[in-house]
Each structure stands twice: as C-alpha cells, then as structure tokens.
Amino acid sequence: MNKRIKTMNRILEVILWVFSIVIIYPMLMVLLSSFKSKAEASYLSISLPSEWHFENYLTVLEKNFIQSLLNSVFISILSVILIVTLSAFLGFFIVRRDTRGCRISYKVVTLGIIAPFAALPTIQLLQQIGIYGTRVGLCMVYTALYMPFTTMMFSGFIKGIPRELDEAAVMDGAVGYRLFLKVILPLLSPAIATTGVLNFMWVWNELQIPLYLLNSSAKWTLPLSVYNFYGQFSRSWNLVCANVVLVSIPVIIVYAFAQKWIISGMTAGAVKG
Amino acid sequence: MNRKKIYPFSLAVIPAVVFIIFFIIPSTIGYYYAFTNWSAARTSGLKFVGFQNIISVIQNQKVPVAFVNTLIYAGVKTVMVTLLGFVFAYILNRSIKTRTALRTVYFIPAIFSSLVVGLIFSAVFQTRHGTLNSILGVFDIASIQWLGSRGTAVFAICVAEVWRNVGYAIVITLAGMQSVSSDYLEAGKLDGASEWQLFRNITLPLIMPTVNVNILFSLIYGLKMFDLIYVMTGGGPGNATESFGTLMMNEMSAGRYAQSVAVNLIFTILLVIVSFIYQKFSSRWETVD
Numbered sequence: 001m002n003k004r005i006k007t008m009n010r011i012l013e014v015i016l017w018v019f020s021i022v023i024i025y026p027m028l029m030v031l032l033s034s035f036k037s038k039a040e041a042s043y044l045s046i047s048l049p050s051e052w053h054f055e056n057y058l059t060v061l062e063k064n065f066i067q068s069l070l071n072s073v074f075i076s077i078l079s080v081i082l083i084v085t086l087s088a089f090l091g092f093f094i095v096r097r098d099t100r101g102c103r104i105s106y107k108v109v110t111l112g113i114i115a116p117f118a119a120l121p122t123i124q125l126l127q128q129i130g131i132y133g134t135r136v137g138l139c140m141v142y143t144a145l146y147m148p149f150t151t152m153m154f155s156g157f158i159k160g161i162p163r164e165l166d167e168a169a170v171m172d173g174a175v176g177y178r179l180f181l182k183v184i185l186p187l188l189s190p191a192i193a194t195t196g197v198l199n200f201m202w203v204w205n206e207l208q209i210p211l212y213l214l215n216s217s218a219k220w221t222l223p224l225s226v227y228n229f230y231g232q233f234s235r236s237w238n239l240v241c242a243n244v245v246l247v248s249i250p251v252i253i254v255y256a257f258a259q260k261w262i263i264s265g266m267t268a269g270a271v272k273g
Numbered sequence: 274m275n276r277k278k279i280y281p282f283s284l285a286v287i288p289a290v291v292f293i294i295f296f297i298i299p300s301t302i303g304y305y306y307a308f309t310n311w312s313a314a315r316t317s318g319l320k321f322v323g324f325q326n327i328i329s330v331i332q333n334q335k336v337p338v339a340f341v342n343t344l345i346y347a348g349v350k351t352v353m354v355t356l357l358g359f360v361f362a363y364i365l366n367r368s369i370k371t372r373t374a375l376r377t378v379y380f381i382p383a384i385f386s387s388l389v390v391g392l393i394f395s396a397v398f399q400t401r402h403g404t405l406n407s408i409l410g411v412f413d414i415a416s417i418q419w420l421g422s423r424g425t426a427v428f429a430i431c432v433a434e435v436w437r438n439v440g441y442a443i444v445i446t447l448a449g450m451q452s453v454s455s456d457y458l459e460a461g462k463l464d465g466a467s468e469w470q471l472f473r474n475i476t477l478p479l480i481m482p483t484v485n486v487n488i489l490f491s492l493i494y495g496l497k498m499f500d501l502i503y504v505m506t507g508g509g510p511g512n513a514t515e516s517f518g519t520l521m522m523n524e525m526s527a528g529r530y531a532q533s534v535a536v537n538l539i540f541t542i543l544l545v546i547v548s549f550i551y552q553k554f555s556s557r558w559e560t561v562d
Contacts, residue, residue: 013369016361020378023436026393033396054541065443090288097280103291112296114548115541119521120534121303122295134524144295147288166279176281188560194474197461205386208499208518212525221390227504232391233304244389255384 034241041238056242060229064217068225075135075221076203079142083199085190087147092180094238096166107157112148119212126213133215141213142203147159150195153265158184159190194265197258201251222247300541307535313528326535330524335512336539339520342427343543346516347495348501349431350438354491355484357435358442363472366445366450367541376443382442391504394433395420398505425507429512430514442487449483450476489551496544519541 025046033041034056036049085262090109094102094220122141123132131137161184169183207223214220220228226247307326309319330336361379365372382390397404398419406416453476461471486555499518502508508515508523515523517540524533 009367009369011366011369012367013375016364016369016379017371021377021547023378023382026397026404026436029396030393043407044396044404045402046397060538086288086291090283090292093280093282093285097276101278109292111545112292114544116298116517116537116544118299118303118534118537118541119297120530121306124306125295125299125303140295144292147292147296151288157558164457170279175279176284180281180284201384205388207386207388207503208522209545211522223386226388226392228407239398240392246390247293248389251384252387264450267413271398 006052007171009220030241031252033237034245035237037235041236041241043221053238056238057246058156059239060243060246063229064220064225065222067218068220068222069250071135071219072204072222075139075142076200078136079146079203080137082139083146083150083203084196086143087150087195088154088185088192089180090147090158091151091158093185094151095158096163096268100153106151109148109151112145113152117145117212118208132218133213135214135219136214138210139191140220141209142206145209145255146199150199151177153195154188154191157188161187190261190264193258194261198244198265204251204254223248255272293306304538305539306531306533307538309531311531311534313530314317322531325538326531330532330539333488335515335520335524336536337514338512339515339517339544343496343498343516343532345427346431346434346498348435350434350495350498351488351491353431353435354438354442357439358446358487359484361443362446370494375562376447379443382437383444385437385512387434387437387498387500388504389432390437394429394501395505398429418462420506421529423510426510426514429503430498430502433505434498435500438491442491443482445487446480449480453479455523467519489548492547492551493544496547 028042029046032046032049033044035052035054036056037053039052040050094106094109103261124143126132128138131140165183165187166179169179174188205223206221207227210224211227214224217225217228226243229243230240231271279474304519306319308321308323310322311319356510363381365376369375385393400406400416400418400421403416403419405419410416417425457475457479458471461475466474497518498516502514502516502519503522506514508519512520512523517536519538521536524530524536
C-alpha cells in the first residue's frame with residue numbers, strides 16, 4: 001500500500017514537471033529574445049542568441065523609462081499609505097462602533113469591490129475639482145477604489161482583537177484616536193504589512209485607470225509607458241521583450257522579499273471572506 | 274462610557290469623505306451622463322436625451338457582443354482556474370520531493386501584471402513566427418491566425434488569463450487543504466476509508482468555504498477583465514473580442530462619451546446582479562454543508 005502511494009507520487013511529480021513547460025517556455029522565450037537582434041528576435045523561439053545584444057536594455061532605458069519608474073514609485077507609495085491608513089481607521093470604526101448604520105455602510109463599502117471603475121464620470125469629477133491629469137488625483141482615485149477590499153481585510157483582523165483590550169485602555173483614559181493609535185494599531189502590524197504589499201502590487205501593475213486619468217507622457221506610470229512602447233515598437237520584439245523584463249524586475253524583487261506577506265494576505269482574504 | 278465617546282465619528286470622517294467623493298459620487302450621480310448627448314464634439318450645454326444612448330449601444334450589437342464575451346471570459350476563467358487550481362493543489366499537498374520548487378514555478382505567472390502576460394501571449398499567438406505556430410509547424414500543422422478571428426482570439430485570451438491565475442488558485446486552495454487537521458484524516462484512515470472517501474467526505478466539505486470565496490473573486494475579476502484583451506486584440510477584429518472594460522475604453526477613444534458611460538452603467542448593473550445571485554447561492558451551499 002505504502003509503496004503504491006510512493007510510486008503514484010513519483011508519477012504525479014513527473015507529470016507536474018512536464019506540464020510546467022507550459023509555464024517556463026514563454027518566460028524563457030521572452031528572456032532570451034530580449035538579448036537578440038531585431039531579426040533574430042522576430043522568430044520568438046527559445047534558441048540562444050547568436051550574439052548577445054545587451055544594448056537592447058539601454059535603448060529601452062533611454063525611452064522615458066526612468067521618468068515613468070519614478071512616477072510609478074511616487075504614485076504607488078502615496079496611494080498605499082493613503083489606502084492602508086484610511087482603511088485601518090474605517091475598519092476600526094465600523095467594527096467597534098457596530099451600529100446599524102455601520103453595518104449598512106460596511107455593505108456599501110463591500111459593494112465597491114464589485115462595482116466597476118466609473119471611468120468618464122470620474123474624469124469629469126476630477127476636472128471639476130481641478131486635479132485631472134495629476135498624479136495626486138490618480139492617487140485619490142486609487143485610494144477610493146482599493147479601500148473596500150482593504151477595509152474588509154482590516155475588519156477581519158480587528159474582529160480578532162478582543163474587545164476587553166479596548167475596555168482596559170478606556171479605563172486608562174485612552175479613547176478615540178489615542179485608543180486606536182496606542183493600543184490597536186500596534187496589534188495590526190501583520191495586517192498592515194500584508195495589505196501594504198498587496199496594494200502596492202495592484203497599484204504598481206494597474207493599466208486601465210492611469211490610461212483614463214493621465215494624459216501627459218511626463219506623468220505616465222511604468223505600465224503606461226510599456227503599453228505605449230509596444231504600440232510604437234511592436235515589430236521590434238527584442239526591445240519589447242527587454243522592456244517586459246525590465247518592468248517585471250521590481251515586482252519580482254518585491255515578491256522575493258515580501259512573499260510571506262503576499263501569501264498570508266491572499267489566504268487570509270480568502271479564508272475569512 | 275458609551276460607544277459614541279470611545280469610538281467618535283471623527284475616526285471615520287476622512288475615509289468616508291474620500292470614499293464618497295471619489296467613488297460614490299462618480300458611481301451614482303456620475304451616470305447621469307449616460308442620459309445626455311455628451312461627446313468629444315459637444316462638451317458643454319449638454320441636453321438630456323433619455324434612454325437613447327442605452328438603446329443605441331444595445332441595438333448596434335456592441336453591448337450584446339461584449340456581454341457574451343465577458344461571460345465567456347469570466348466563465349472559462351473561473352471554471353478552468355478553479356478546476357486546475359484544485360487538481361494541482363491536491364497533487365502538491367501530497368508528499369512529493371520537489372514540491373517546494375514546483376509550487377514556486379506554478380506561482381510565478383501570478384506575480385506578473387496582466388499587461389506583461391498580454392505582451393508575452395501576443396508573442397506566443399502571433400501568426401508569423403509566433404511561438405505556438407512554430408511549435409505546431411514542427412508537427413506540420415499550418416499557421417493559424419490566432420488573433421485574427423473571434424473564436425480563436427477569445428480562446429487565446431482565455432488561455433493567457435488562465436495561465437496567469439492558476440497560481441493564485443493553487444496557493445489559496447493549498448492553504449485551505451493544509452488547514453484541514455490531519456486528525457480527521459487519520460481517524461478516517463483508521464475506519465478504513467479509501468483515499469477518494471477521505472477526499473469526498475473530509476477534505477472537500479472543509480475547504481468548500483475557501484473555494485467559494487476563490488470562485489467569487491475569480492468571477493468578479495474575470496468579468497472586469499481589461500488589460501489582457503486591450504493588449505492582445507484591442508477588442509478587435511472589429512468589436513469581436515470586446516469585453517465591457519475594453520468597450521468602455523474604445524467608445525471613449527472614438528469620442529462617443531455618453532455611449533461609453535451608458536456601457537459603464539449597464540456593466541455596473543450586471544455586476545451587482547451577478548454578485549447578488551452568487552451570494553444567494555453560496556449562502557445556500559454553506560447551510561447545506
């Protein structure tokens with residue numbers, strides 16, 4: 001019996017590795033193509049480059065890449081700070097105050113996970129406020145759009161903190177902001193790390209929203225610049241592949257360092273609902 | 274002390290204001306524009322035109338096509354991702370020697386943005402020298418114009434989307450499976466249950482809530498698909514592969530602003546209906562279990 005299970009596992013292992021070619025092959029093709037000449041890259045195969053063209057990367061870097069990188073860094077960091085802070089406050093208030101109004105607002109907020117981005121009405125609104133096309137305007141929209149999911153996650157975490165803790169703090173005279181900042185917030189640090197990393201990845205990778213909200217190329221985020229680069233150089237697969245590799249490096253770095261938080265965040269979100 | 278004093282409303286003021294201004298207002302009264310004659314050519318002095326825009330986007334077949342495509346994208350994605358995620362997670366939960374390496378490999382596509390995945394698969398499905406056509410060529414199969422007609426293009430987009438998302442499903446399902454206490458399984462084994470019986474009667478019911486949430490998110494994000502389609506086909510050829518997301522964008526780019534908002538409004542209503550139906554069903558499943 002035991003031996004049968006072992007053979008079975010062995011077979012399944014081999015099947016999984018064979019199947020993983022479907023995953024590895026396209027990635028390897030892009031990586032290798034990024035070092036080829038234009039003519040050679042047009043074959044989109046996984047042969048080794050006959051000559052290594054490292055200058056492909058320089059060509060990409062010269063095309064607005066650094067500026068877009070800086071924009072992406074600024075927009076992602078500001079958005080993540082806003083999303084996480086505001087969601088933590090909102091989640092705390094809704095869970096602890098716990099009135100009928102709170103429960104209704106929670107339903108409204110979670111509806112925000114489902115509802116699609118109201119693109120043109122948002123543009124119109126930003127124009128009226130006078131922040132259309134600005135990076136800060138984009139950050140505000142991100143904050144409103146990503147708050148629902150993050151608030152939901154924080155609510156789950158806060159429900160797990162016993163109310164007795166609040167009561168003890170109130171005895172010591174800590175209410176409102178003080179209660180939240182001094183007592184609850186330190187206990188939320190795993191939730192902050194998780195939601196911070198997840199939101200960073202989402203905001204960083206977003207294409208649709210900046211496509212609507214940023215009009216000048218000086219303010220483009222990385223995905224926007226990559227998309228426009230592709231429009232311009234769609235025949236030069238070597239450059240497009242180099243661009244794809246470059247734009248993926250930051251995400252891979254974040255993932256390598258924050259893997260633990262990403263996985264725990266995804267599973268916590270799914271398990272708690 | 275009462276709750277009003279301990280948890281003053283001032284805690285929620287800033288988040289509430291931001292949410293109301295930047296989400297609630299555009300997503301409710303913002304849809305007023307769907308009922309006007311707003312366009313690139315006419316941006317001021319808008320007139321109320323009633324349901325004219327909504328009727329026109331439905332009658333000129335754009336919304337019906339986008340509706341069917343969106344359901345196909347979301348449906349195929351949800352079913353395939355859930356099934357594959359389940360099968361792979363089940364295998365990776367067994368005592369396999371290289372399972373850590375395998376898990377990493379299967380999760381990698383999930384960390385790329387849909388834009389990057391869209392570009393990768395534009396190369397894979399390209400007609401001339403495309404990766405897939407080259408491989409098919411080895412078996413003497415003639416080149417196929419994958420992104421050139423509706424059926425194959427929708428298929429290609431689904432493949433790319435599933436490729437990117439199976440990793441998520443594996444990780445979440447696997448976490449669910451690992452949270453099943455081994456005590457139950459041991460007890461089942463002592464009672465002489467077969468592997469299938471253990472799976473059917475212990476593992477499956479215990480991970481169903483996890484799988485349910487997984488399905489819901491797969492469905493929501495599947496219905497909202499934009500990046501991949503926009504990069505791979507741009508909604509074309511014609512409007513053949515359009516989803517609601519790309520149709521909104523393309524209507525705007527064509528200067529038909531009010532029509533774009535009309536599509537947006539129809540899409541919102543559809544999503545709200547889908548999520549209500551789903552919640553009805555999933556709460557029924559849970560009470561049965």
